[in-house]
Amino acid sequence: MITATQGVQVTSACGVCGGVLVRDLGRFIDRGLLRWGAEGRCRGCSDAWCETGTGPAPWEIRQALLAEHGAVRLRAVAGDAGLVPVLRALRETYHLSPAEARLRAAELSGAGLVGTSVEMAYLAEGLRRRSVATTLVPVPA
Numbered sequence: 006m007i008t009a010t011q012g013v014q015v016t017s018a019c020g021v022c023g024g025v026l027v028r029d030l031g032r033f034i035d036r037g038l039l040r041w042g043a044e045g046r047c048r049g050c051s052d053a054w055c056e057t058g059t060g061p062a063p064w065e066i067r068q069a070l071l072a073e074h075g076a077v078r079l080r081a082v083a084g085d086a087g088l089v090p091v092l093r094a095l096r097e098t099y100h101l102s103p104a105e106a107r108l109r110a111a112e113l114s115g116a117g118l119v120g121t122s123v124e125m126a127y128l129a130e131g132l133r134r135r136s137v138a139t140t141l142v143p144v145p146a
């Protein structure tokens with residue numbers, strides 16, 4: 006079940022025939038996993054492929070999504086629960102070391118973490134499961 010999705014279509018020259026290559030790049034949450042996908046097809050020849058994966062998206066996909074849709078900023082609202090649930094959610098979501106999780110947690114409760122809307126929605130969901138309230142706002146371009 007896909008619960009959040011964001012996509013962008015980009016065109017470039019086909020490496021096979023020089024025609025117009027159309028690529029659909031996207032980020033989505035499927036059955037609780039953060040995934041990315043890329044699907045390409047050429048309008049001039051039969052060149053076509055499809056790739057997908059979990060975890061961090063390839064740089065190019067991330068940049069294309071940020072350019073098309075902008076970034077969002079996620080902040081954790083410090084509650085009575087304190088830092089521990091934030092650290093647990095970060096470690097579960099990103100498989101971070103304790104030291105890395107502490108750095109991210111400090112950012113999250115300070116200036117906030119910035120990313121694509123699906124990435125930040127995924128982290129917000131992990132925090133919500135740990136009863137940590139969050140705010141999500143668009144980053145002005």
Ligand SMILES: [Zn+2]
Nearest residue numbers: 019022047050
């Ligand atoms: Zn082609």
